[in-house]
Amino acid sequence: MIASFLPLWVLASSLVPAILIFLLPEQQRGARTALNLTAAVLKLVLVAIMTWGVAQGTVYEVRFAMVPGADFILRADAMACLFAGLSALLWFFTTVYAIGYLEGAPNRSRFFGFFSLCVASTMGIALSGNLITFLLFYELLTLSTYPLVVHRGTEKALAAGRVYLRYTITGGAALLLGIAVLYSLVGDVEFLETGSLRSVPESAWPQLRIAFALMIAGLGVKAALVPLHGWLPQAMVAPAPVSALLHAVAVVKAGAFGIVRVVYDVYGIEFARQLALLTPLMIVACATILWGSVRALAQTDLKRRLAFSTVSQVSYIALGVSLFGPLGTIGGLVHLLHQGIMKVTLFYCAGNFAETLGVHDIRELDGAGRRMPITSTAFTIGAFGMIGVPPLAGFVSKWYLGLGAFEAGMPWVLGVLIVSSMLNAAYFLPIVHRLWFRPIAGAWPEEHTFGRFETSAWFLVPTIATALFTVGAGLFAGAPFSPLEWAMLITRREYLP
């Protein structure tokens, strides 16, 4: 009984703290920190138990009727565990980071309340068992992240928030419309491994295609597919932990995860290919990969460069999804995790540089490796990972995507990967060069000292941890429960026998 309700407990482990934190008075710092960390650890444990169970073949499901004809379903399958695992892990680290980051800042209750609400929505997205439930949490995510984006309350933040809302609400509407079209055809659609629409008669295929286009457009806003990516670089005015979260786990990944769900568990990869839906998605993904990288080259603000890099990198997931064949699927799914781990590292580092040295512009980073060696090392690892240099995590993604491209009979996709890697090198390596090989130019723009270490330990611990994960995910890719192994497990379950 307790076990079968596991998805609910996972959801509750952030929903309940969210409510409690809203109720806590602003000055109760200790209690809030304890609550945050306890909840994050608890969630990690719960997700770990759930993942273990799923690996053994258990499926946890909670279901009750919301309205007639539409159930509220939380279900933990292998795919759900992929995203829930990533979220739980990075949530823990980001919470630690945020606690340090907001030390002494105003409105912490509000911040951490929405922060927890945001993770609750992400967990909901991960565990949703059907489209309706997914939509519910997807919208909740939009609403809970808005206060985080505008947290600073400056004119720029509010403007970015408006853009963010405009994009995401429109996207939500498109998604809703797509689901409605689908509902009119087949009723409530549950997520099932290998998909559930194969039995739809051929006469209804045009509607299926329209529904697909609408849903992908809706999800593509959050996944920052070109040309729907405009909100993402603007939203980087948010505080560093929020950016880390938006880019690595919550918003962007929710969109990408939605695309994965729609292709694999609603349509089914084989049926999607039959409907000729994959090639257009691949073209959009390739365009996004290249465009994001090209734009990233032109940025001089560190966070903006990272933001465009996200635009590019997240589309690797869509690319992997659209490459028909198990190897492409593995590449896309594993990148869902790898991109998260690597990008969160990079954003932590950007936050460390900004908070410790006051550096926001890439040109001010000269010699930062001497002042902040640990952060700079983590940044270097993240950057090389993004370029796809072995033996780091990004290489594993790229390797399988490349194999997938050949398997799908589309070797030109390899060209896209190579050009993108070169662009990645072109915008990441100069930063690495500045960190380590340029002399310190003079006084830092706004230097703070944090006791014994190069920066606050609250910042350093998450940065080191995620950097180590970036190395480990690549170097030990063959180990049990590594991202690669898990992606392979899902892939085995997603293709028709």
Place this chain on the structure above:
Amino acid sequence: MNAMLFAASVGVPFLLWVAACVPAWRRTVALTLPIAPLPALAAAMLSSPGTSVPVPWLMLGGTWALDGTRRPLLAAMALVWCIGGWFALESPSLATKRHAVAWPWLFSLTGNLWLALATDIGGFYSGFAMMSFGAYALIMLGDGVHTRAAGRLYLIYTVIGEMALLGGLLAASIAGAGNQLGDVPSAVAASPHALWITMALLVGFGVKAALFGVHGWLRMTYAMAPAPVRVVLGGAMINAGVLGWLLTLPIGLTTLDPLGPWLIVLGLFAAIYGAARGVPLGYAPFVLGWSSVSQMGLITVLLGAALASGNSGFIPVITLYAAHHGVAKGALFAGSDETLSVRPAYRRWLLLPALALAGAPFTSGAAAKLSMKAEFAMIELTWADPWLSVAAVGTTLLMVRVFWSTERMAGEAMRTPLSWWLALGSVATAVWWLPLAADVQSGASYLVTLGWPIAAGVALGALAWSRHTPRPTVFGERSAIQSVDVQVPAKSKDSDVSPRPVSTAGAERASAWDARLRSAIPVLLGVVLLVVVAALMTHAT
């Protein structure tokens, strides 16, 4: 025992690298640079054939093993890393940077040794990338005004090479090799796109191996990097590229008709062009850089002949040639360090590696050259003979030029670096410890065959030497040369290069330890070297 040796080969440098991550330990760890490659050397010499150590947990899973191609190259690479590491402690070019050298050095070394042992694509490629990117940090230790530009150029070529490799290895993997490096040649041979995959791999490894066309980084990098870094770049890492070629190209499995003959032509051109470009230059590292292009041109000829004829007998010949070239070139780079002022008498010992490279009788070069000729004769590649002779004369001229240009450097008396003797010893004994296909012969025809290009080269060189005073200004390379000439090694552009201020007591203790360890290392190394060489000789017989 064998498994332990393999594990230590990569594990020891890796653990030392981990130790070098702690800033306070860096200077101490730097003292271990000469001994870090010793386990690998031992593995190359002592491990029994057929040993393989499974490492399923590493990357995508794989095994470590040595075969007839890897073993001699690993021996040569480890030895050069040994020489280079020792030289790094002795060369004045790195005297103020002891703390900065350990980290990238050990990182590159770990990568190089990993790739030499890894039989899985993931591991090999990882090691290759570690080595390549680590070398950037090594190059950036240089003091010249163009160091940054040189590093940038190196990095651009490296990234291009990595991408070509990614494409080639992916295509080979999907063509049937999976994750097994050993299956790459047959998969490539069987693939309908064999030509393209081969070209991708050729270019990918060629960037490291100074393949003509992607050699553009070489000259600047060699000139700007500190001398010990040149030793390992030009002596060891270059052979990692050659090893990549030998392990992945479909040699002996298919005849890649359009590519093979073209490679022969390209290689011959590179061999002669490299000599022509290098001879007029007055700065030894430039000359040696062009000499590498020229020598790798000869290896390209061999490779082209192998691919054109489908004869796998070329593999041991290339292996031998590359190993011999690596050791000799490493010694030449060490001997021509412009920051080192040793008595001219010692500098004269450069003659030994120079003669070896030129292929003088009774040297490893002679054996390499004879086995090359024998293989060419077997496939009846006679039209190339005169060109090969021209290249041989060119090599001799290059060596004369190296002498000429180092003559100026010979400054006041200073203790000869002990690593120099190790380098000379390695070159002198290479003819025994490398698995030489052709035995050292004697007789008049042997001496004439090998001797006439050298005699011609020396005569030409002597003629030029007697008529001109050296002027280091050719082909627009003046500025780089001048900057190298006027640089002051002790004072670098970054003030932070100097050691951090620490309490004096600690510093004194550290330097006392430093001195003690420094004096102990040569003795230790000498003993180990003797043992290793002895083991080698018995192994070879």
